[in-house]
Amino acid sequence: MSNNTLNYRNAVILAPMVRIGTLPMRMLSLDYGADIVYGEELIDHKMLQCTRTVNELLGTIDFVQEDGSVVFRTCEKEANQVVFQMGTSDAARSLKVAKLVENDVAAIDINMGCPKEFSIKGGMGAALLSQPDKVRQILTTLVENVRKPVTCKIRLCPTLEETLHFCHLVESCGVAAVAIHGRRKEERPRHANHNDIIREIAHQISIPVIANGGSMDISSNADVERFRSETGCSSVMLARSAQWNASIFRKDGILPTNDVIRAYLKYAVDYDNTYENSKYCIQQILHEQLQTSLGFSFKATKSMADICQLWDMEGYLRDVTAARKQMETSLKRLHAASEA
Numbered sequence: 178m179s180n181n182t183l184n185y186r187n188a189v190i191l192a193p194m195v196r197i198g199t200l201p202m203r204m205l206s207l208d209y210g211a212d213i214v215y216g217e218e219l220i221d222h223k224m225l226q227c228t229r230t231v232n233e234l235l236g237t238i239d240f241v242q243e244d245g246s247v248v249f250r251t252c253e254k255e256a257n258q259v260v261f262q263m264g265t266s267d268a269a270r271s272l273k274v275a276k277l278v279e280n281d282v283a284a285i286d287i288n289m290g291c292p293k294e295f296s297i298k299g300g301m302g303a304a305l306l307s308q309p310d311k312v313r314q315i316l317t318t319l320v321e322n323v324r325k326p327v328t329c330k331i332r333l334c335p336t337l338e339e340t341l342h343f344c345h346l347v348e349s350c351g352v353a354a355v356a357i358h359g360r361r362k363e364e365r366p367r368h369a370n371h372n373d374i375i376r377e378i379a380h381q382i383s384i385p386v387i388a389n390g391g392s393m394d395i396s397s398n399a400d401v402e403r404f405r406s407e408t409g410c411s412s413v414m415l416a417r418s419a420q421w422n423a424s425i426f427r428k429d430g431i432l433p434t435n436d437v438i439r440a441y442l443k444y445a446v447d448y449d450n451t452y453e454n455s456k457y458c459i460q461q462i463l464h465e466q467l468q469t470s471l472g473f474s475f476k477a478t479k480s481m482a483d484i485c486q487l488w489d490m491e492g493y494l495r496d497v498t499a500a501r502k503q504m505e506t507s508l509k510r511l512h513a514a515s516e517a
C-alpha cells in the first residue's frame with residue numbers, strides 16, 4: 178500500500194531530535210533549505226493517548242493528550258516534507274499510531290538507533306537491531322497498511338556484515354529509505370563517525386541510504402557536500418549542526434546566530450510554542466555564547482515575553498497575541514451562530 182512520493186535522493190534532511198524537532202525548528206529548517214524534516218521521536222503509547230484536533234486559531238493540526246498538552250503539532254505548510262518518527266516495539270501499536278497521523282505527514286519513520294536505557298528496556302530504538310523478526314513484523318505491517326512511505330533510522334551493528342544483513346532485511350520489507358547513524362550503540366558522539374561503513378552499505382543496497390553522524394565536522398555547506406561524498410550517499414541528515422545553527426541548510430552560507438534566533442522566535446510565537454520548549458531550543462543555538470552577558474540574561478528569562486525582549490521581538494509577540502485574541506473571539510461568535 179505504501180506510496181513513495183517523498184524523494185529521498187539528493188536531499189538534505191533535518192534529523193529527528195527529542196525536544197528540538199518541534200514545529201518552529203522544522204519550519205525554520207525548511208525556510209533555510211532543508212528538503213525533509215523529521216519530528217522528534219514520539220513513543221507509540223503516548224501517541225495513542227492523543228486525539229487529533231484541528232486548531233483553527235493557529236492553523237495547525239494538534240495531537241493532544243487528555244490534560245490538554247500538545248504532543249505533536251504540525252501544519253499544512255510542512256505536510257509534504259515532515260516525517261513522523263516513532264518509538265515502538267510492537268507492530269499493531271505502531272500501525273494504530275501511523276493511522277492516526279498518516280494524513281497529516283509525508284512519511285513514517287521507526288527509530289531503531291536510540292541507545293538510551295528507556296528505549297532499550299522497552300524493546301525500542303537500538304534494541305530492535307538484534308530483533309530481526311520483530312523488525313520484519315513492524316515494517317511489513319506498516320508498509321502494507323500505510324499510505325505513506327515508511328523508513329527506519331538505525332545505528333551500526335557490531336560488524337559490517339551484521340549491519341549489511343540488517344539493511345538487506347529492512348530493504349526486503351519495502352521501506353523507502355534507511356538513515357544510518359555511523360556509530361555503534363555503545364559509541365558516543367565524540368567518537369569518530371564510521372563514514373567508510375556507511376559508504377560500503379550505500380554501495381551494496383539499492384534503496385536510498387541517508388548518511389548521518391557527521392555533525393562534529395560540519396559547519397558549512399562545503400562540509401555537508403564533503404560528508405555526502407565521503408559516505409557515498411545521495412542524501413545526508415543533520416542533527417547537532419542544525420540544532421546549533423539551522424541556517425546550515427542554506428546554500429548561500431550560514432547566518433549569525435542572532436538572526437537565526439529571531440527567525441526561530443517568529444515561528445515559536447506564530448505557533449504558540451511553549452516557553453519551556455522555545456527556551457531549550459534557543460539555549461542549544463546559543464551554546465557557545467551561554468557564558469557571555471547575553472547568555473546570562475537569556476538564562477534569567479522566565480517567560481516568552483522575556484526571551485522576545487532580548488531579541489527586540491516583544492512588539493511582535495504583543496501584536497500576534499492581540500490578533501490571536503481577536504480571532505478567538507470571532508471564532509467563538511461564529512461557532513455560537515452556527516450552533517444556534
Ligand code: FNR
Nearest residue numbers: 192193194195217218288358390391392415416417
Ligand atoms: C538526537 N538523536 C535522535 N535520534 C533519533 O532517531 N530520534 C530522536 O528523537 C533523537 N533525538 C536526539 C536529540 C538530540 C538533542 C540529539 C543531539 C540527537 C540522534 C540524532 O538524530 C543523530 O543520529 C545524531 O545526533 C548524530 O547525527 P549528527 O548530530 O552528527 O548530525
